[in-house]
Amino acid sequence: MAREIEETPxxxxxxxxxxxRALAKLAERLRRAPPSVVVTCARGSSDHAASYGKYVIETLxxxxxxxxxPSVASLYDSPLQARGALLLAIxxxxxxxxxxxxxxxxxxxxxxxxxxxxxxxxxxxxxxxTLLPLHAGPELAVAATKSCIAAMTxxxxxxxxxxxxxxxxxxxxxxxxxxxxxxxxxxxxxxxxLRPAKQMFVLGRGYSFGVAQEAALKLKETxxxxxxxxxxxxxRHGPMRVIDKGFPVLAFATSDSAxxxxxxxxxxxxxxxxxxxxxxxxxxxxxxxxxxxxxxIAMLASFYRLAEQLSLELGMNPDAPRGLAKVTKTR
Numbered sequence: 096m097a098r099e100i101e102e103t104p105x106x107x108x109x110x111x112x113x114x115x116r117a118l119a120k121l122a123e124r125l126r127r128a129p130p131s132v133v134v135t136c137a138r139g140s141s142d143h144a145a146s147y148g149k150y151v152i153e154t155l156x157x158x159x160x161x162x163x164x165p166s167v168a169s170l171y172d173s174p175l176q177a178r179g180a181l182l183l184a185i186x187x188x189x190x191x192x193x194x195x196x197x198x199x200x201x202x203x204x205x206x207x208x209x210x211x212x213x214x215x216x217x218x219x220x221x222x223x224x225t226l227l228p229l230h231a232g233p234e235l236a237v238a239a240t241k242s243c244i245a246a247m248t249x250x251x252x253x254x255x256x257x258x259x260x261x262x263x264x265x266x267x268x269x270x271x272x273x274x275x276x277x278x279x280x281x282x283x284x285x286x287x288x289l290r291p292a293k294q295m296f297v298l299g300r301g302y303s304f305g306v307a308q309e310a311a312l313k314l315k316e317t318x319x320x321x322x323x324x325x326x327x328x329x330x331r332h333g334p335m336r337v338i339d340k341g342f343p344v345l346a347f348a349t350s351d352s353a354x355x356x357x358x359x360x361x362x363x364x365x366x367x368x369x370x371x372x373x374x375x376x377x378x379x380x381x382x383x384x385x386x387x388x389x390x391x392i393a394m395l396a397s398f399y400r401l402a403e404q405l406s407l408e409l410g411m412n413p414d415a416p417r418g419l420a421k422v423t424k425t426r
Contacts, residue, residue, distance in 0.1 A: 096236040096317075096403045096413045100278055103241045103396055107248050108271040110230040114252065121209065121225050122256035129158070130181040130207070136163040136197045137185040140243040140309055144211075145185055147305030148250030151388050154301075155258040165193035168200040178205030183250065186210075187234065187242045189217025198222045211249040213242050227253075236414045238316050240399045243309060244274070247392050266386035270393070273383045277393040280381045282401040285372045288343055289314075289405055294321045295343040298361060299391070300328060301353030306391040310345065310398050317406040317413040327353075327360040340368030347394050348376035351387040374398075 133152055135145035142162070149160040163182070167173050169192060182201040186194055189212040198219060202208050210223035213231045220226050229245035248270065255263040289295070295314070299307030307324040314322035325334055327346070338344075346361035348354035358376035365371040374380035374394055383393040406413035 096238055096240060096399070099234055099236055099241045100396065100399045100403065102232070103244050103278070104271040104275040106229075106231045106241050106245050107274060110228070110245055110248055111252060111267065111270070113230055114227050114249070117225060117227055118252055118256045121227075121253065122259070124207075125181070125257045126259075128179075131158075131179055133158055133160045133181045133183060134163050134177070134201065134206070135160060135183045135185065136165060136194055136201075137246075138165070138191060138194065140239040140312065141185040141187065141246055143305045143309035143312065144243055144246035144250060145183065145305070146308055147247050147302065147391060148183065148254070150302050150304065151251055151254040152257075154388070155254045155260050155263065163197050163201070165197045167197075169193035169196040175200050175204040177201050180204075180206040182206045182208050183253070184208060184210045184212070184219055184223070185246050185250075186217075186219055187213045187229075187231075187239055189214045189219030195219060195222065209253070211246055213245070237416055238313055238402070238413060244392055244395060247305070247395070251389060251392070263386055263388055266389055269385060270389055273385055273389065273393040274396045277383045277396040278400055280383070280397045280400075282374075282380050282397055283404075284379050285345065285401050286405050286408060288370050288372055289318070289320065289345075290408060292320050292343045294337075295323075295345065296330060296334070296337075297322050297324045298327050298330060298344060298346040298357050299324070300326050300357050301349070301351070302388050303347040303349050303354065303357065303391045303394065306347050306395045306398070309395060310347070310402075313399070313402045316416050317402050318409055318411065327357040330360065338364050338367050338369050342369045344369050344371050346371060346373045346378065347391060347398075348373055348378060349387045349390045349394075350375060350384050354387070
């Protein structure tokens with residue numbers, strides 16, 4: 096896991112260079128015939144990359160993004176109406192039966208299929224109208240790290256090329272260096288605070304919500320902590336009742352207004368006795384700042400280092416968590 100985290104800057108740089116021509120062609124097509132809706136199809140870490148992509152696409156382009164329920168195709172075999180839609184199918188292996196069934200159903204219904212997949216010779220890649228390989232290379236640790244960051248980069252690159260947003264397109268080439276710096280940042284304060292944790296919240300909002308989801312999953316996978324992700328807007332409702340003295344709250348606070356709300360919420364919980372661990376917005380966990388839409392990708396790289404270190408501190412094996420497999424072939 097540690098080695099694969101270190102490989103991530105090179106993965107992102109390789110992907111941005113290798114996919115440039117295909118991205119330009121896709122962007123031209125999308126501007127010429129804009130889809131009325133974007134649908135994402137993914138599971139696990141790939142689905143968290145899709146959550147991140149939802150905010151990037153909707154804020155840069157105003158096109159609604161919805162998440163497909165793979166069971167509709169794989170279990171119910173229900174007909175779809177998707178003519179003119181864009182399906183973003185995101186997968187490390189490209190071999191999960193339910194994702195393949197969903198991609199096939201959307202393709203038959205008239206959607207344009209874009210596959211962001213790490214294995215370019217996979218069945219999902221064969222189904223794609225547009226193939227955008229993740230270029231992450233072999234990923235051996237069960238906990239996905241570089242492939243998730245590669246997927247986030249892929250959807251950000253689609254949104255940047257499609258929208259022709261000057262600020263994001265200017266910032267995107269700096270992403271490999273942001274990640275390179277992010278993996279060196281000292282998040283040891285969080286290791287110390289989370290060592291005794293059994294339950295916790297992970298907060299994000301907007302661009303960082305998908306990262307909160309991914310961090311919560313990794314804390315479960317690698318550290319056996321029951322971590323639950325929430326938007327800082329949603330957690331103020333029923334979930335806040337769980338907060339008690341010593342309850343850890345990890346908060347991903349980007350440099351925009353959404354990040355300010357995340358940090359404010361975590362600090363409010365700190366007044367109730369919780370232990371706020373805030374990344375960004377003046378918190379104890381340093382981040383690499385840049386365009387707010389890209390900051391969460393670098394934040395995730397810093398977090399992955401934290402998760403790997405915490406897992407080892409707890410006497411666990413972050414590369415092979417008990418009972419888990421690298422590829423889960425759901426139907």
